[in-house]
């Protein structure tokens with residue numbers, strides 16, 4: 516199929532709007548993506564024509580809503596190539612998926628002094644839930660460090676896993692650096708020691724084909740809203756044999772088999788982990804977003820975004836005083852991969868003002884100033900620590916400007932970003 520960018524953009528009417536009298540250039544996709552009409556239409560249609568609570572009703576509407584909800588589970592299963600749809604737990608997002616793990620996994624498999632390994636580039640949502648368990652249950656957190664080029668230091672990793680390691684919990688792609696971590700290798704290393712792996716896939720699933728069986732991770736978490744679906748829905752994938760052994764996360768309706776005041780028995784997964792009324796309209800929306808991605812083809816999406824990222828790196832690199840963080844991008848000096856190296860469409864940077872003498876870097880233009888002034892030009896980027904303060908500490912900065920691309924972005928938008936940065940830089 517040809518990648519018809521005009522047709523694609525027409526599916527996302529918000530992209531046609533103006534802000535401050537200028538055309539919107541939306542480059543904050545790592546925070547959340549815009550939604551295509553097919554997703555919005557499907558959700559509206561469900562509220563208009565099939566709205567009823569799922570699972571418990573004998574009546575037509577409830578059965579129709581249940582059908583849509585369970586079809587959505589099957590759509591997610593096929594998208595990530597899980598073995599069974601009972602391995603797909605619907606949550607509110609990546610954050611809730613990881614919190615579920617921190618609560619249930621620690622309860623089932625960890626005791627005081629046991630360790631979970633994370634990396635220095637994690638989002639707070641893969642740090643704080645473990646810290647809460649550290650406080651409550653005395654588990655320990657061990658941190659895999661990164662090198663100056665933003666890659667996990669694999670040297671000496673064989674000695675890294677302490678004997679009490681119970682879980683490796685690691686992001687697939689950094690939401691700041693765009694680093695694509697060598698998950699297959701890390702999973703293999705972990706498995707050699709009998710350690711299961713939880714992958715935070717929030718920043719990989721919108722950009723590349725995910726096959727959880729090929730990856731062989733035990734758990735994989737992601738959010739619907741970062742992949743063109745609605746907010747409020749996400750997924751925790753877990754291998755069936757592991758989910759069977761985990762205790763429920765929350766209690767209530769939907770997740771029980773029988774209840775008396777003396778004792779409750781639970782449903783099997785996935786319902787065991789889905790207490791209360793699920794956001795069944797959002798799951799339909801997520802399924803339509805996946806259908807949409809499938810229609811475009813993940814390979815085509817990836818090729819488009821990869822080209823855009825290469826172009827952006829090339830053009831941004833020409834700006835005087837530009838500092839781009841993370842070195843796994845194809846154009847970086849350490850890039851050794853081929854054309855098809857998976858990348859993530861995230862670029863974090865800061866700009867230094869140049870001194871009249873040239874050569875030496877002047878002061879740093881504060882990321883907030885850069886972001887605020889770009890916004891006035893209609894360009895939406897994210898600024899700050901990106902929920903990764905330990906990574907900012909490692910980089911020795913308070914924050915960055917982050918431009919992140921989606922399947923609907925264009926080279927013209929990259930040009931607008933570059934022109935905008937040049938214009939702002941001249942003000943300092």
Ligand SMILES: Cc1ncc(COP(=O)(O)O)c(C=O)c1O
Pocket residue numbers: 545546607608609610611638640641686688689690715717718738
């Ligand atoms: C790598 C990563 N993990 C987790 C999250 C949390 O996702 P959510 O806020 O959708 O739960 C994000 C969001 O930016 C992320 O980038």
